[in-house]
Amino acid sequence: MVTTKAGTDGRSGPAVFLSGVVAGLLVAFVILWGGMTAMKKEGVTVQVDTGRIAEQVRQEVRTAARRELPGQLQMMQETFVQRTTADALGRLATTKIDLGGFTVVTPPAVVAAVQSSLQEALRTGAERAARNMNMDTVADQLGNRAFALVQERLAGAFSDQRLVVQPWPGFDLPVRLVPR
Numbered sequence: 001m002v003t004t005k006a007g008t009d010g011r012s013g014p015a016v017f018l019s020g021v022v023a024g025l026l027v028a029f030v031i032l033w034g035g036m037t038a039m040k041k042e043g044v045t046v047q048v049d050t051g052r053i054a055e056q057v058r059q060e061v062r063t064a065a066r067r068e069l070p071g072q073l074q075m076m077q078e079t080f081v082q083r084t085t086a087d088a089l090g091r092l093a094t095t096k097i098d099l100g101g102f103t104v105v106t107p108p109a110v111v112a113a114v115q116s117s118l119q120e121a122l123r124t125g126a127e128r129a130a131r132n133m134n135m136d137t138v139a140d141q142l143g144n145r146a147f148a149l150v151q152e153r154l155a156g157a158f159s160d161q162r163l164v165v166q167p168w169p170g171f172d173l174p175v176r177l178v179p180r
Helices: 012-042 049-091 108-134 135-158
Strands: 044-048 096-099 104-107 161-166 171-179
Touching: 012 171, 049 108, 049 135, 135 171
Parallel strands: 044 171
Antiparallel strands: 096 104, 161 171
């Protein structure tokens, strides 16, 4: 009579272990293959946080505006004064006054005096306007406008945007970008 230990069927321990490993690997492979097939068919949806990107742009625009606006405003003031003065003086220098048959050209001394007064008045007005301008408010307005534009443009750009990513040769994975 042959007796066996309770709970064993006559197979040795390593053979049972290896058959369990193979079965486990086979189940894992089937699950992985099924998941990859579903992913390849359905694709992956990636939500893009447009608000976070837009907020970063807003902060960058605010910082740049606060840093750059004073210098740009100064250059604009000088350009404004020079162009306005040149335009007005060009007209004044070529102005002729007709007095009873005599033509009088604007004397150079008068043109020079008007030029000096005009430049001073324009410069003073531009400086006063610049002093009254709140740079922080302007920078905030520019930043807020940039925020709105970035959110609007990104939402449009990512609306149903589809890409194909190839993580390895022969496996094309469709990726759909959606704004959040």
